[in-house]
Amino acid sequence: MLLGVGALALLTPAAAQSPAREVRGGQTFQFALANGMQVLVIPDHRAPVATQMLWFKVGAVDDPAGISGMAHFFEHMMFRGTKKVPGEGFTQAIARNGGESNAFTFYDYTAYYEQIAKDRLPLAMQMEADRIANLDLSDANVATEREIVMEERRMRTENDPQSLMGEQMNAALHLSHPYGRPVVGWMEELRHIDRASASDFYRRHYAPNNAILVVAGDVTAEDVRVMAQKEYGGLPARPLAQRAENAHPPRLTESRLRITRDDAKVPVFSRTYRVPSYATAQPGRAEALETMAQALGGDQTSLLYRVLVEQRKLATEVGASYDGYRRDMGEFSLYAVPRPGVTLENLERALDEVLATAARTAPTGPDLDRAKTQLIAAVTFRRDSQYQMASAYGQALTIGLTVDDVNAWPQRIRAVSANAVRSAAAGLNRAESVTGFLLPGGGK
Numbered sequence: 001m002l003l004g005v006g007a008l009a010l011l012t013p014a015a016a017q018s019p020a021r022e023v024r025g026g027q028t029f030q031f032a033l034a035n036g037m038q039v040l041v042i043p044d045h046r047a048p049v050a051t052q053m054l055w056f057k058v059g060a061v062d063d064p065a066g067i068s069g070m071a072h073f074f075e076h077m078m079f080r081g082t083k084k085v086p087g088e089g090f091t092q093a094i095a096r097n098g099g100e101s102n103a104f105t106f107y108d109y110t111a112y113y114e115q116i117a118k119d120r121l122p123l124a125m126q127m128e129a130d131r132i133a134n135l136d137l138s139d140a141n142v143a144t145e146r147e148i149v150m151e152e153r154r155m156r157t158e159n160d161p162q163s164l165m166g167e168q169m170n171a172a173l174h175l176s177h178p179y180g181r182p183v184v185g186w187m188e189e190l191r192h193i194d195r196a197s198a199s200d201f202y203r204r205h206y207a208p209n210n211a212i213l214v215v216a217g218d219v220t221a222e223d224v225r226v227m228a229q230k231e232y233g234g235l236p237a238r239p240l241a242q243r244a245e246n247a248h249p250p251r252l253t254e255s256r257l258r259i260t261r262d263d264a265k266v267p268v269f270s271r272t273y274r275v276p277s278y279a280t281a282q283p284g285r286a287e288a289l290e291t292m293a294q295a296l297g298g299d300q301t302s303l304l305y306r307v308l309v310e311q312r313k314l315a316t317e318v319g320a321s322y323d324g325y326r327r328d329m330g331e332f333s334l335y336a337v338p339r340p341g342v343t344l345e346n347l348e349r350a351l352d353e354v355l356a357t358a359a360r361t362a363p364t365g366p367d368l369d370r371a372k373t374q375l376i377a378a379v380t381f382r383r384d385s386q387y388q389m390a391s392a393y394g395q396a397l398t399i400g401l402t403v404d405d406v407n408a409w410p411q412r413i414r415a416v417s418a419n420a421v422r423s424a425a426a427g428l429n430r431a432e433s434v435t436g437f438l439l440p441g442g443g444k
Contacts, residue, residue, distance in 0.1 A: 028393075029221035030403065033228060035237045036209025038397070041224045042216035042389050050121045050217030051386040053113040054128055055394040057212070058205040060107045061178040061327075062243065067192050069185015070201050072105040073149050077198065078112060079103070080141045082134040090127055097123060107179055108327045109398035115387065118218045125231035132206055133235055142195045150191075153184045161261040162268060165438045168257055173272055173434045175249040179328065204241035208232055214394045216386040248274070248329055255434040262441035269336045269344050269351070274432040275322075277330030279400050286324045287412045288420040289332060293322040295363050295371035295421060296354075297334065303367070304336075307354050314342050314350050327399045332428065344437045359426035362418035376410045 029041040063070040081087045094101045099116030101124075114124040157163045167182050174180030213232065215224045251274070278286040297304040297320025304318040317337040324330040338347045363371070382388035396406045 028403065029224075031221070031225065033208065033233050035233065035235055036207075037228070037232055037235075038212045039224065039228055040212065040214045040393055040397070040403070041219065041221045042214070042386075042393070043218075043220060044216055044386055044389070045218050048118050048218045049115065049386070050118045050215060050219055051113060051115045051390050052121060052124050052128070053111055053214045053216075053387075053390040053394050055109055055111045055212040055214065055398050056205060057109060057210050057243070057398050059105060059109045060181060060183040061246065062205065062241065063178070063181065063185070064197060064201065066189055067185075067197055068181040068189045069149065069153075069183070070193060070197070071110055072183050072185060073145065073190070073193055073198070074201060074206070075103045075105045075110055075112075076145045076149055077137070077141070077202075078131055078135065080145055081136050082130050083136065084130050084134065085127055086136065090131065093127060094124065099124065105183055107183060109395070111391075111394060111398075113387065113390070121215070121217075121219070122227050122231065125227055129231045129235060132208065132211075132232075135202060135206070137195055137199050137202060139195050142193065142198050146190065146193050149184070150187060153187055153190065157182070157184060158187070159263070161259070161264040161438060164261070165257065165259050165268070165270065165436050168259070169255075169270065169272055169434045169436045172255040172257065173274055173331070174329075175251070177246050177248050177328070178244075179326070203238065207238040207240060208235040209237040210240050212394060212397050214390040216390040246328060251431050254430045254432075257434065257436045258439070259436065260439045260441060264438055264440040266337055267344055267440065268436075268438040269334075269338070269347050270436040270438070271334045272434055273332040273428050274329050275332045275428070276324075277326045277328065277399075278324045278405070279327050280329060281324075284412070284416065284420060285424070286322075286330070287409075287416050288424040289322045289330075290324060290375065291368070291371050291413060291416045292358070292421045292424045293320045293332065294375055295367055296320040296358060296425070298371065298374060301370060303358065303363075304334075304351065304354055308336065308347070308350055312350060314339060314347050318351075325395055325399055344439070348435070355425060355428065359422065359428070362422040365418070368416075368418050368421065372413050372416065375413050379410060 027043050030039065032038050059071050060068070079090055081089055085093065091101055094114055094116060097116060097120045099114055099120060101114045103110065103112040112128065116124055157167060170182070171180040213228060275289060276282070276285055294302070296302055297318055299305070302320070304320060308315040308318050315336045316339055319335050321333050322330065323333070334351065336347055336351055338344060392406055393403060396402065
């Protein structure tokens, strides 16, 4: 969920070329280095610590054909070291200085972060700059990390029946669009990662002009400008791989999967719709989908929970969610776990009845107000976290949204009407969906 922290105008194209132009507003500052690296500073003086997040506009959608999982593989490779800081030296140095570091990959971005005392921030920047330019891509390092990623896939996906079903549903939903490939990669394609393909990916994506630096903490804009110029300013811009603008193939009808696994503990119903994202939706549509997800299945006060768990006693768990922070289409998902003795077919019919009611009838005032209050409160509480603040802005900027989009999000949620939520429910198109039944061994 994105959160808002105060007004900030966008960089103009001229500002993006020169560090002399700075845009500021409230408690945030934005500028760019001459090599194209964008910088956003969020001062937070409550404690003498800082969070650095370095976002690269590269993710699973940018994986080379036939080598899914490359972007996620590189999240791991960036911790393999350089000649200056070999092996596990990066993580160890951050830890010795009282900090922590990690990274994550999604379809449209890869992000690296350090949380550390503010007087150690130059060290974190120095080491990040080193691995942007000097990563050790030896045959041994590539082979070692490839095996680690393959083992991660075995543990987190292949040994988890719900993850496997989700992966199959995603592939069916998105057809040939790269959102249908797993971020972690298909096992057989991971085996094709080698030094040559890794070096090419690194050269074409890991450059300062493909990065957004976000620093939140006990710093000023001038502090960060001086540090960033010193540590990152000397990195040369490089030609980048042009990001593909992938069309979403049309879906003619819904898809259905029925998966039986001996290692499944309970039966699970799951459905995912292809819907507009914050980056692709008409004004107000994404916010209506977000509000609908909360009202429909956000918690134990939601409509699905009240009807299917409490009143009809057909389910033990239900939920709904909206994943709208993507460059291309988003997803709206539903799931339910039946009570013992209830079939998935009966549970699906009951859930569809609730959806049909939501499509015909706007939510009541109290239900709508509660959903919006919950969404806005969750975002407000996240303002206490430097990590969450930096994440909110970094995620938005990497998918093509703006700082203003982040700041105005609570106001846009407040403006969602009951009829907009009803229209969002009515707009869920079964032809744009995949439904999955996961059953324990025996199919009963």
